Amino acid sequence: MTLRPLSVVLVALLAPSGCVAQQSARATIQGCTIQRVSDGDSVRCSDGRRVRLIGIDSPELQQRPFGSQAQRALLALLPLGATVRLEQDAALRDRYGRDLAYVWSGTTLVNEVMVRDGWAVIYTVPPNVKYAERLARAQKEARARGAGLWSEEGFDCLPNDFRLRRCVTPP
Numbered sequence: 001m002t003l004r005p006l007s008v009v010l011v012a013l014l015a016p017s018g019c020v021a022q023q024s025a026r027a028t029i030q031g032c033t034i035q036r037v038s039d040g041d042s043v044r045c046s047d048g049r050r051v052r053l054i055g056i057d058s059p060e061l062q063q064r065p066f067g068s069q070a071q072r073a074l075l076a077l078l079p080l081g082a083t084v085r086l087e088q089d090a091a092l093r094d095r096y097g098r099d100l101a102y103v104w105s106g107t108t109l110v111n112e113v114m115v116r117d118g119w120a121v122i123y124t125v126p127p128n129v130k131y132a133e134r135l136a137r138a139q140k141e142a143r144a145r146g147a148g149l150w151s152e153e154g155f156d157c158l159p160n161d162f163r164l165r166r167c168v169t170p171p
Contacts, residue, residue, distance in 0.1 A: 025028040025099035028088040034078045040070025040119055042098065043078060052098040053111045054089055055135045057159045059149070065155040070071050071149070078103070085111070088118075090127035100128060112138050118148020123153055 032045035038060025044049050054145035056158065058070035080085060095098055103110040113119040116138035124132045143150050157167035 005040055022164055023058065030086045030088075030101075031073070032084050032101075033088050034080055034082045034084065036080070037071055037075040037078060039067060039073040040074050043103070050096075051086060051101050052094055052096075053120075053125060054100045054102050054128045055122060056114055058114065058120040059154060060162055061158050063154075063157065063159070063162055066086070066152070069149065069154070070114075070119040073117060074110070074114060077105060077108075077113060086112070087124040089130045091125075102131060109134075111135065114143050116147070118142040118146075118154075120152045121158060122165050123160065141142050 030118060032043070032049065032051060034043055034045075035046040036044040036133035038050075039061050041053045041056050042051075045051060056073070059066035061071065082105065085104040086099065087104060088099070088101055091100055111120075112131065112135060115122060115135050122132070122135045122139050124135075142148065149155055161167050
């Protein structure tokens with residue numbers, strides 16, 4: 001017996017298999033049945049989990065009327081009782097204990113649709129950057145078309161600036 005076939009066997013045994021890689025990728029996908037749409041970028045699952053959509057930021061409910069418009073847009077994409085898949089990235093939770101996730105309804109990335117339809121802006125917080133470029137393209141497209149809140153000056157005060165009281169939205 002020569003060493004060559006033995007080294008091929010050892011390399012094959014030590015190399016990660018496709019099945020192992022697929023299993024670890026699948027471990028970041030969880031199911032969620034929508035119980036409540038809290039606002040334009042967060043939901044509650046029927047099992048009690050609170051989920052913040054990664055990579056996007058929508059107006060706060062106090063940013064009238066834009067916050068409620070964004071909430072209705074997300075509710076249209078995620079009706080109560082709908083079952084979706086949650087895909088996690090590097091950081092699993094935010095500082096409020098909410099699960100961070102990309103939300104998939106079938107083959108549709110809901111985070112991306114919210115940005116592309118103009119109901120949310122991109123909000124990239126490393127290390128969660130898996131779809132950052134995809135979301136940036138969606139925002140560029142939404143702004144160019146004047147989609148959603150881009151047509152109503154709904155992002156004159158960005159949600160993060162509103163939370164930091166850098167600007168105020170009149171009641």
